[in-house]
Amino acid sequence: MSEEPSSATASPAEKVRTFPTTPGVYVMKDAQGRVIYLGKAKNLRSRAGSYFQKTAETDKRICDWIGEVVDIDYLAADSEVDALLLEARLIKDIQPKHNQDLKDDKSFPYLQITTGEDFPRVNFTREPQDRNVKLYGPFPRAKSLRGAIQVLQRIFKFRTCSLEIEEGDPRWRWFRPCLLHSIDQCTAPCNLKIDKDAYRTDIRRLRLFLDGKKDVVLKELGDDMREASKALMFEKAARLRDEIKALETLNLRGDLAKHAQPEVFYVDPRKGLKGLKNVLKLDSIPRTIDCVDIAHLGGTETVGSLVTFIDGLPFKPGYRRYKIKSVKGVDDYASIREVVSRRIIGLQERDEPFPDIFLIDGGKGQLSAALDAFETLKVVPPTVISLAKREEEIYLPGRSDPIVLSRRSFALRLLQYARDEAHRFAQHYHHMLRHKRTFGEDVPPPPKKPKDSSK
Numbered sequence: 001m002s003e004e005p006s007s008a009t010a011s012p013a014e015k016v017r018t019f020p021t022t023p024g025v026y027v028m029k030d031a032q033g034r035v036i037y038l039g040k041a042k043n044l045r046s047r048a049g050s051y052f053q054k055t056a057e058t059d060k061r062i063c064d065w066i067g068e069v070v071d072i073d074y075l076a077a078d079s080e081v082d083a084l085l086l087e088a089r090l091i092k093d094i095q096p097k098h099n100q101d102l103k104d105d106k107s108f109p110y111l112q113i114t115t116g117e118d119f120p121r122v123n124f125t126r127e128p129q130d131r132n133v134k135l136y137g138p139f140p141r142a143k144s145l146r147g148a149i150q151v152l153q154r155i156f157k158f159r160t161c162s163l164e165i166e167e168g169d170p171r172w173r174w175f176r177p178c179l180l181h182s183i184d185q186c187t188a189p190c191n192l193k194i195d196k197d198a199y200r201t202d203i204r205r206l207r208l209f210l211d212g213k214k215d216v217v218l219k220e221l222g223d224d225m226r227e228a229s230k231a232l233m234f235e236k237a238a239r240l241r242d243e244i245k246a247l248e249t250l251n252l253r254g255d256l257a258k259h260a261q262p263e264v265f266y267v268d269p270r271k272g273l274k275g276l277k278n279v280l281k282l283d284s285i286p287r288t289i290d291c292v293d294i295a296h297l298g299g300t301e302t303v304g305s306l307v308t309f310i311d312g313l314p315f316k317p318g319y320r321r322y323k324i325k326s327v328k329g330v331d332d333y334a335s336i337r338e339v340v341s342r343r344i345i346g347l348q349e350r351d352e353p354f355p356d357i358f359l360i361d362g363g364k365g366q367l368s369a370a371l372d373a374f375e376t377l378k379v380v381p382p383t384v385i386s387l388a389k390r391e392e393e394i395y396l397p398g399r400s401d402p403i404v405l406s407r408r409s410f411a412l413r414l415l416q417y418a419r420d421e422a423h424r425f426a427q428h429y430h431h432m433l434r435h436k437r438t439f440g441e442d443v444p445p446p447p448k449k450p451k452d453s454s455k
Contacts, residue, residue, distance in 0.1 A: 108138035269312020272414030
């Protein structure tokens with residue numbers, strides 16, 4: 001029996017045979033270690049493997065560049081939708097030269113329900129409000145979401161207009177409802193044809209549906225479709241079939257906490273910093289935040305990133321990246337100790353002050369690892385905290401229970417912004433690791449030099 005080639009010497013065609021058959025993103029690199037193409041897959045082994053079959057040589061979409069690929073890796077995802085959203089995020093960050101789509105700044109859409117009005121609105125949006133709303137998404141396909149909202153409106157008869165309607169305002173009694181009321185798709189609160197309590201009951205039913213209580217509605221639609229088919233009402237049956245498919249697409253959405261898009265959700269830096277002062281019981285409003293994240297691809301090439309925020313905004317000249325040197329395999333705790341230690345030493349060597357807040361991506365274990373670095377170097381730490389992503393819990397030294405803030409808290413959103421930026425920065429440079437000769441030094445990157453045409 002022949003031995004399988006090691007991942008270090010295997011060709012891309014050989015390497016994809018070891019990929020899992022689960023969803024994820026495959027990442028193709030050239031001889032310099034640069035990411036030149038990435039894509040999503042429902043089945044990583046099958047999809048990535050298709051690029052290295054003989055038929056690929058004649059595929060006009062890839063034949064001109066597939067020969068540049070000398071290495072391939074993957075990032076696993078929980079579902080096909082997660083893979084699609086991860087693909088979009090990486091393409092926006094890395095900008096691989098052979099990816100044509102998803103390079104723009106267009107964000108994924110959300111279904112938004114307002115909560116601070118007498119008669120809540122339901123609408124499609126790419127720019128969600130930062131308060132008084134219930135959000136669902138992000139959704140990977142705008143067309144499918146728009147279609148689903150139309151079907152939901154026929155069932156729950158909510159309004160999608162932008163009118164500011166208050167119950168009891170007599171002026172609305174003379175307002176003429178739009179066409180949606182005439183075709184029985186809206187209960188017309190704009191004409192006070194429904195009271196606030198009855199309308200809000202419909203919205204509660206809608207939210208229950210969106211939160212997972214779909215079985216009854218889908219069963220009723222399925223029964224109606226079969227009855228229409230038996231009665232030879234094929235147009236009605238086809239319409240009901242399409243409605244069922246549209247509603248089923250509502251399950252195909254990302255988790256808001258996992259896939260929050262930093263370019264979509266505005267963070268007020270002043271309110272965030274003031275909130276952190278209160279939450280962390282600091283003597284003064286903090287000005288500087290350092291955040292550390294660890295990334296690894298398939299257990300190899302572990303890297304660390306550190307981003308700096310000043311007055312609540314990213315300070316990109318202060319960003320640092322680290323190739324982990326002292327850790328073999330996957331050990332996030334040891335990797336965090338190394339990154340924090342190197343950051344401490346770098347600041348001391350340059351006689352620079354420590355940040356007001358040192359934020360670590362993770363939970364209790366990651367926080368302890370960071371504190372170990374300060375203790376080993378006999379340095380009094382600044383305010384060191386960690387942020388656990390699943391429940392967005394804030395851990396503090398010496399406190400067993402985490403702090404749990406509202407998802408709309410300005411303080412939490414500022415921490416999330418810093419954490420997500422560190423994660424993006426780590427993933428971006430992780431794929432470019434082999435191309436960075438001075439990668440990992442805790443010094444500012446050298447200025448770009450003009451290209452030398454003689455080389």
